[in-house]
Structures are given as C-alpha cells and as structure tokens.
Amino acid sequence: MDAITKNLTAAQAEAVTHIDGPLLIIAGPGSGKTRVVTHRVAHMLSQGVRPWQIAALTFTNKAAEEMRTRLDLLAPGQPVWMGTFHRFCAQQLRRYASYVGLAENYSIYDMSDSKSAMKRAIQAAGVSTSHATPEQIASAISNAKNRLITPEIMQQQSGRASDSVAARVYPVYQQQLLLANAVDFDDLLYHFACLLRENPEVRSELDAKLKYIMVDEYQDTNLAQYAIVRAMSVDHPNLAVTGDPDQSIYGWRGADLNNILDFEKDYPSVKTVRLEQNYRSTPNILAVADQLIRHNRRRKAKELYTENADGDNVILRQYEDGYQEADAIADEIAAQMIAGQAEPRDFAIFCRMNALTRSLEHALRNRGLPYQIINGVEFYQRKEVKDLLAYLHLINNPSHDVALQRVINTPTRSIGATTVGRLQAFADAERIPMLEAARRASEIDTMSKRAQTMLKSFVTLYDRLRKKATASLEDLLRFLVEETKYIEFLERTGVEKEDSNPIANVDELVSAAVEFDRMHPDDGSLEAFLEQVALVSDTDKFEDSGNRVTLMTLHAAKGLEFPRVFVIAVEDDLLPHYRSKQDDQQLEEERRLLFVGITRAQQWLQLSYAKRRSMRGDIRVVIPSMFLSELPRADMNVIESQTDRDFFDDGADESYPDSWDLVQEPSPPEQAEQEYKGDDTSVIPEIYRDPFVSKPKPKRTKPTITTALQTASDLLSSDRVPLGAYREGSVVRHPEYGDGTITEVTGRGPKRTAKIRFSEDQSEQTFRLAFAKLELLDTGGD
DNA sequence: TTGCTACCTGTCTTG
DNA sequence: CAGGTAGCAA
Numbered sequence: 001m002d003a004i005t006k007n008l009t010a011a012q013a014e015a016v017t018h019i020d021g022p023l024l025i026i027a028g029p030g031s032g033k034t035r036v037v038t039h040r041v042a043h044m045l046s047q048g049v050r051p052w053q054i055a056a057l058t059f060t061n062k063a064a065e066e067m068r069t070r071l072d073l074l075a076p077g078q079p080v081w082m083g084t085f086h087r088f089c090a091q092q093l094r095r096y097a098s099y100v101g102l103a104e105n106y107s108i109y110d111m112s113d114s115k116s117a118m119k120r121a122i123q124a125a126g127v128s129t130s131h132a133t134p135e136q137i138a139s140a141i142s143n144a145k146n147r148l149i150t151p152e153i154m155q156q157q158s159g160r161a162s163d164s165v166a167a168r169v170y171p172v173y174q175q176q177l178l179l180a181n182a183v184d185f186d187d188l189l190y191h192f193a194c195l196l197r198e199n200p201e202v203r204s205e206l207d208a209k210l211k212y213i214m215v216d217e218y219q220d221t222n223l224a225q226y227a228i229v230r231a232m233s234v235d236h237p238n239l240a241v242t243g244d245p246d247q248s249i250y251g252w253r254g255a256d257l258n259n260i261l262d263f264e265k266d267y268p269s270v271k272t273v274r275l276e277q278n279y280r281s282t283p284n285i286l287a288v289a290d291q292l293i294r295h296n297r298r299r300k301a302k303e304l305y306t307e308n309a310d311g312d313n314v315i316l317r318q319y320e321d322g323y324q325e326a327d328a329i330a331d332e333i334a335a336q337m338i339a340g341q342a343e344p345r346d347f348a349i350f351c352r353m354n355a356l357t358r359s360l361e362h363a364l365r366n367r368g369l370p371y372q373i374i375n376g377v378e379f380y381q382r383k384e385v386k387d388l389l390a391y392l393h394l395i396n397n398p399s400h401d402v403a404l405q406r407v408i409n410t411p412t413r414s415i416g417a418t419t420v421g422r423l424q425a426f427a428d429a430e431r432i433p434m435l436e437a438a439r440r441a442s443e444i445d446t447m448s449k450r451a452q453t454m455l456k457s458f459v460t461l462y463d464r465l466r467k468k469a470t471a472s473l474e475d476l477l478r479f480l481v482e483e484t485k486y487i488e489f490l491e492r493t494g495v496e497k498e499d500s501n502p503i504a505n506v507d508e509l510v511s512a513a514v515e516f517d518r519m520h521p522d523d524g525s526l527e528a529f530l531e532q533v534a535l536v537s538d539t540d541k542f543e544d545s546g547n548r549v550t551l552m553t554l555h556a557a558k559g560l561e562f563p564r565v566f567v568i569a570v571e572d573d574l575l576p577h578y579r580s581k582q583d584d585q586q587l588e589e590e591r592r593l594l595f596v597g598i599t600r601a602q603q604w605l606q607l608s609y610a611k612r613r614s615m616r617g618d619i620r621v622v623i624p625s626m627f628l629s630e631l632p633r634a635d636m637n638v639i640e641s642q643t644d645r646d647f648f649d650d651g652a653d654e655s656y657p658d659s660w661d662l663v664q665e666p667s668p669p670e671q672a673e674q675e676y677k678g679d680d681t682s683v684i685p686e687i688y689r690d691p692f693v694s695k696p697k698p699k700r701t702k703p704t705i706t707t708a709l710q711t712a713s714d715l716l717s718s719d720r721v722p723l724g725a726y727r728e729g730s731v732v733r734h735p736e737y738g739d740g741t742i743t744e745v746t747g748r749g750p751k752r753t754a755k756i757r758f759s760e761d762q763s764e765q766t767f768r769l770a771f772a773k774l775e776l777l778d779t780g781g782d
Numbered sequence: 783t784t785g786c787t788a789c790c791t792g793t794c795t796t797g
Numbered sequence: 798c799a800g801g802t803a804g805c806a807a
Contacts, residue, residue: 059796059797060796060797061797084797085797086797087797110797111796111797133792135792185796185797186797188797189797249795250795250796252794252795252796253795253796253797352794352795353794353795354794354795355794355798409784412784412785414783414784416783416784416785417783417784418783418784419783448783450783451783534797535797536797553794553795553796554795555794555795555796556795556796574794577794577795578793579793579794580794593795615793615798616792616793616798616799
C-alpha cells in the first residue's frame with residue numbers, strides 16, 4: 001500500500017490497485033467513483049504505466065474536466081487522454097479521415113445542420129413525408145447508426161413503413177454528407193467504429209497504443225460505443241468501466257443497458273467491484289431513493305447505505321399551480337439564505353423539460369436571486385452566432401453545403417429560395433458542392449442573368465474571406481463582420497428584436513475567439529475552434545465558480561451534486577413522460593431519472609407537484625406522478641397546498657403570479673426581495689456580468705404598441721416606479737412620444753394597460769405598464 | 783422572385 | 798407557445 005491507496009476503503013482500494021485485466025466498477029450514487037478512477041490512474045502511473053497509454057472516455061466534457069482536475073491534484077500535468085467519446089472519435093477521424101472517405105478538415109454538423117441536410121436528402125431521395133415525418137426518418141437513421149447498421153443492411157431489412165422510408169433516405173443522406181465533407185454526431189461514433197471493424201491494422205495499432213482504457217457511465221454506452229471500446233481491448237483487455245445500471249437514462253438515444261449487465265459475460269476474467277457506500281446524502285434521502293428504485297425490475301440489486309448523520313426529512317409538497325410552485329420555491333431559497341444556512345450555489349432546481357424553467361426563472365429574477373440555466377437558448381444556437389459560425393465553417397470547408405445555404409443570402413443579397421433551389425439542382429446533377437456550383441453559375445441555363453451576377457459576387461466575397469483563413473481567429477472574425485456588413489444587417493432587420501441583443505452576441509463570439517486564440521497560441525486553427533464549438537454541449541457550461549442557483553433538466557444533473565435540491569413538476573405525463581408510459585422499459589428509465597434527481601441531493605430535498613399546470617397555452621388539471629406513491633412516508637414530510645383559491649373565480653389573471661400585481665397589495669415576494677437586498681447585495685449583479693450565463697429572458701408577451709424592453713435591470717432597479725403609481729391623470733414621459741397624460745387604466749398584472757394622450761400631437765396610444773419605458777413625472781393625484 | 787404575415791401543428795430528455 | 802410553411806403582395 002502506497003500513499004495513493006492509504007485513504008481508501010477496502011472496496012475502493014481493490015478497484016484502484018487492479019491494473020491489468022478487465023475491471024467492472026458498479027458504483028452507486030455518491031460512492032466516490034471519480035475518486036476511485038483518478039486514484040486508479042495515479043496508481044497506474046506510479047507503477048510505471050506510461051501516461052499516453054491511458055485513455056479515459058466520458059460522456060460529457062464536464063465529467064472529463066472534473067476527472068482532469070482531480071487527477072492533476074494527484075499527478076500533475078500527466079498527458080493522460082481524457083475526454084468525451086465524441087471528441088475521442090473526432091480526433092481519431094482526423095487522422096484516419098481518408099479511410100472513411102472524408103478529408104482531414106471535415107466538418108461536424110450540429111443538430112440543426114443535420115436537420116437541414118436530412119430535409120435535402122429526403123427531397124433528393126424522392127420520398128414522401130406523408131407516412132413518416134423528417135424527424136421520424138432522422139430518428140430511424142440515427143438509431144441505425146447507433147447500432148452500426150449500414151445503409152445496405154438497413155435496406156435489406158424489411159421493417160416497418162417508417163423504417164423502409166428511412167432506409168431509402170439513409171444512403172442518400174450519407175452520400176450528401178460525404179460530398180459535403182461532413183459528419184453528424186452519430187457519424188463520429190459510427191465512422192470510427194466501422195473504421196476499426198474494417199481495418200485490422202488500425203485496430204491493432206490503437207489497441208497496442210492505448211493499452212489502458214477507461215469508460216465512465218458505461219451504462220449509457222450504445223452499440224457503436226461498445227464496439228469501439230471492445231475493438232481497442234482485444235490484445236490488451238485492460239478495460240475498466242464504471243457505471244450504475246440504476247442511472248441509465250439515455251436509452252432513448254440508443255444506450256443499451258445490456259452492455260453493463262452483460263459485461264461479465266463479455267469479459268469472463270473480469271474483476272467486479274461494488275461501491276455501495278454513499279458519502280453524499282443523508283440516510284433520509286438515500287432511503288427515499290432506494291425505495292423508489294426497488295420498483296424497477298430490470299436491474300442489479302444493490303444495497304445502498306451511508307454512515308452520514310440523519311438529516312431533514314424529504315419534503316413532498318403540493319402547490320396550486322406552476323406559478324405558485326415557482327414563487328414558493330424562490331421564497332424558500334431566499335428564506336434559507338436569510339436564515340444564514342445557505343448561499344445561492346447550494347441550490348439546484350431540476351425539471352423534466354427545459355420549458356418548465358420559465359416560471360422559476362421569473363420568480364428568481366423578481367427576488368434578485370442570482371441563477372444560471374444550464375440549457376435554454378444556447379449561445380451557439382442563436383441566429384446571429386450561427387450565421388457567423390456558418391461563414392467560418394464555409395471558409396474552413398468549402399463543401400459545407402448547409403453553411404453555404406445559411407449564409408448565401410445572409411445578409412440578404414437577393415439570392416432567394418428559387419435561385420438556391422436551382423443552384424442545388426445543378427450541384428446535385430454535377431455531384432459537386434454548392435459553392436463549386438456557384439462558381440459555375442454561368443453554366444446554369446435555367447438561371448436568370450441577375451441571379452448569376454449575384455452568385456458571382458457572393459463567390460468573390462467568399463474568396464476574399466477565404467484569404468484570411470490562416471489569420472488569427474479574432475482577425476478573421478472581425479474581417480468577416482466588416483466585409484459582410486453584418487452589423488448593419490442586424491441593425492437593419494433586428495428592429496423588432498425584444499429579447500437578446502444580437503450585436504452583443506456578435507461581440508461575445510469575438511470574445512470567445514480572442515479567448516481561443518489566447519488558449520491555443522500554437523494549434524489555434526480555425527478547424528480546432530469549430531470542432532471545439534461543435535462538441536461543447538449546454539450541459540458543459542455549468543460552472544461552480546459563480547455563486548448562483550442552478551436550474552437544469554434531470555438529464556443534465558447526472559454526475560453533479562448539490563446540498564439542497566428541488567425537483568419540480570413530479571407529475572403524471574411529465575415524469576413519467578406520457579410518451580414513455582406505454583413501454584415498461586421506458587417507464588423504468590423515467591423512474592431512474594427521478595432516482596438520479598433524488599440522489600444529487602446532499603442534505604435537503606423537496607419534490608413537488610402542482611394541482612394544475614399551464615402547458616403550451618392552456619391549463620390542465622394535474623395527476624401526481626405514480627412514482628410519488630412508491631416513496632416511503634417514514635422519511636418524508638408530506639405538505640398539501642394550504643391556500644384554496646378558487647381558480648375559475650379569478651379568471652385569466654390567476655395564471656399570473658401575484659408578484660406581477662403591485663397594484664392591490666404589496667405581495668410577500670417583493671418583501672423578500674427587499675430584505676435580501678439589504679442583507680447582501682454583492683451577489684445580485686454578478687449574473688449579468690457572466691457572458692456565458694443564459695441571459696434572463698424577458699417575458700415573451702408582445703407589447704401592444706411600444707417596442708420597449710422589459711429588461712432584467714428594469715425589474716431589479718430599485719427606482720422602478722410601482723405600477724400602482726400610474727393612474728388616471730398621471731403625467732408621464734415616453735422616449736419616443738414625449739410627454740402625455742394617462743386617460744384610462746385597465747387590466748391587472750402584466751396586462752395592466754394605460755391609455756396615454758400625448759401633448760405633442762394629441763394622439764392617444766395604449767401601453768402595457770409592465771413593458772413600456774415610461775417615466776412618471778407627476779402622479780396626478782394625492 | 784423575394785419577403786412578409788398569418789395560420790397550423792407538434793408536443794422531451796442530448797453529444 | 799414556437800417554429801415552420803403556405804399563401805399573398807410588392
């Protein structure tokens with residue numbers, strides 16, 4: 001026993017000291033899995049294993065970074081390869097690109113890229129979408145790739161109608177991707193797996209080079225990932241996998257639970273270590289989690305236990321509706337913070353769908369509580385960012401047809417759908433990329449002279465940009481924005497943009513480029529930047545640096561832990577999701593999802609549901625999740641909704657939280673905000689500084705006339721006049737219309753509206769008070 | 783041929 | 798509620 005193993009339990013040490021031969025670590029939640037993995041690497045290094053012989057594969061960049069950080073504490077600066085499956089495959093494919101028909105500068109299509117590529121392929125295949133939507137076709141093809149089914153094999157299998165449609169699109173789609181020198185996410189795994197299968201010399205070379213392979217979250221591997229790992233562990237079967245069948249939540253994207261359940265069959269000489277002691281949660285939380293997961297049939301029995309001290313009971317709480325839920329949770333967070341028990345970073349709020357974070361967001365913002373949302377509208381998905389990235393993609397890879405179609409008329413250059421369609425037809429006929437087709441525009445006889453001229457000038461612009469390809473990213477981006485007059489384009493078209501600030505996003509992208517230049521002084525190529533961008537996910541943006549409440553989906557929560565956790569909307573049709581209720585396996589996966597959520601909590605946990613919830617416009621009566629009835633009441637406090645407000649009595653206004661309505665009575669939430677601000681103001685502005693935090697989105701309700709923004713700073717600024725101060729006779733000033741007098745006030749909450757007669761031209765306009773940029777000059781009353 | 787508006791439809795989780 | 802599409806005006 002050396003220094004590395006001395007602080008470990010017997011089971012942990014057993015796993016850490018096992019170097020050669022297959023190893024299966026069944027690691028329950030909070031069992032110190034990362035600790036074991038990093039100590040194991042450190043131990044291997046101390047025993048003479050060379051760092052470049054080790055590769056650790058994870059599912060998220062976050063997990064890889066965590067591993068890297070913790071290993072650096074034990075064995076600083078060792079070049080052990082750590083990263084996601086997708087990044088690993090992307091790098092290998094750069095080396096072996098020609099083996100699968102790609103060039104080394106191939107592009108990685110993101111979801112929306114592959115979606116448009118799919119649509120084009122469906123068209124080109126001449127397939128009708130009346131029996132299968134493009135999404136269904138895409139999903140069938142994705143499933144095929146995850147199971148390493150080639151287009152030829154898929155065509156031979158006479159499956160369901162949607163499959164046979166997909167089988168016809170599949171080869172066309174792959175053909176077009178190859179022509180565009182591009183891959184989708186599934187291809188990264190698929191191509192590399194096929195490469196290993198068809199090229200024994202490459203396989204054995206990598207097997208020998210990477211003698212020690214580790215896979216994290218092995219329960220989430222699909223067949224392609226399984227095959228990749230398997231292929232690299234034939235001559236040197238020193239494969240160590242960690243996982244927990246109870247935390248498998250990616251079945252819907254091809255993960256095969258059998259990979260871990262049958263690991264012992266695949267590798268007969270395997271050593272299996274079970275880590276069952278939990279170091280994270282209180283016994284109460286663990287008991288609830290354990291009782292829940294016992295209802296699953298397809299699992300390996302596991303005894304979870306902890307020596308941690310008893311904690312608070314788990315709270316199961318009912319609310320009237322989603323808004324009350326949001327307000328009450330925000331109040332609870334504020335209260336726990338004021339009581340000095342906790343700070344924002346201690347809290348996490350989990351939900352099944354991203355859409356559910358909206359009301360929470362609003363409630364937290366109203367109280368000045370700093371928060372971060374892990375998904376939402378992702379920075380790299382925003383239109384202006386995607387536009388500029390598309391230019392970069394096209395500069396890096398002239399065959400990138402999806403990028404070309406995005407930028408060819410952005411900013412508008414009078415190259416419309418018809419022209420693009422003809423260009424595409426010509427490209428398809430000649431089997432050339434569309435940019436190449438544009439160069440030969442004069443050969444396209446169906447095309448008007450005008451369109452040909454426009455295409456020519458686009459190609460000229462492109463060639464000018466392309467000359468800058470080897471400059472620094474910052475220079476390239478600035479040149480690009482300048483040459484395309486992109487800012488002017490945004491200013492011209494973005495007048496009605498009410499959320500987000502597109503120009504600020506452009507600046508943010510430039511900052512990201514500057515940062516990348518700085519971090520990669522040597523290898524800072526355009527290609528590396530684009531790969532980086534393609535392979536970061538929303539989940540990876542989680543940072544513990546800022547002191548903020550975290551909102552995220554249950555899927556994103558895996559692998560993380562928080563002292564205090566709320567799981568919201570534990571309701572039938574949401575959790576379990578209604579599309580999962582038909583199928584037993586899917587239902588069990590939903591149960592595991594809740595299990596993952598519960599086991600993130602260290603000391604305090606609340607599960608909640610509402611009596612009714614408004615979903616996509618209308619309000620529905622809610623049935624609590626069946627999972628709630630499976631939980632042991634001994635470790636829980638069940639709290640039903642106290643207030644019994646009659647929903648229909650109040651009409652539509654009920655659907656807005658009370659805090660909107662500052663007119664009638666000062667609501668408790670506002671008081672909470674005041675108190676909290678007095679207590680500690682330092683945390684509040686922080687959220688608005690961090691460029692990588694999703695910006696608080698203003699409520700989407702469109703103002704009737706005004707284009708004024710309801711910005712977060714408006715909501716937070718203490719000098720904001722309460723809406724109740726606006727009444728008939730008040731004199732106000734509007735930035736555009738000048739001074740005027742309120743002639744009429746109607747509505748409540750966000751709908752509270754004032755009619756204003758402006759003195760300048762005697763015109764009368766109507767404004768929503770919550771949104772209009774009005775300055776109150778005289779209340780006109782007492 | 784382009785660009786805008788109004789309607790319609792689907793409906794989740796992600797590298 | 799939001800993105801995509803169809804239909805219409807310029």
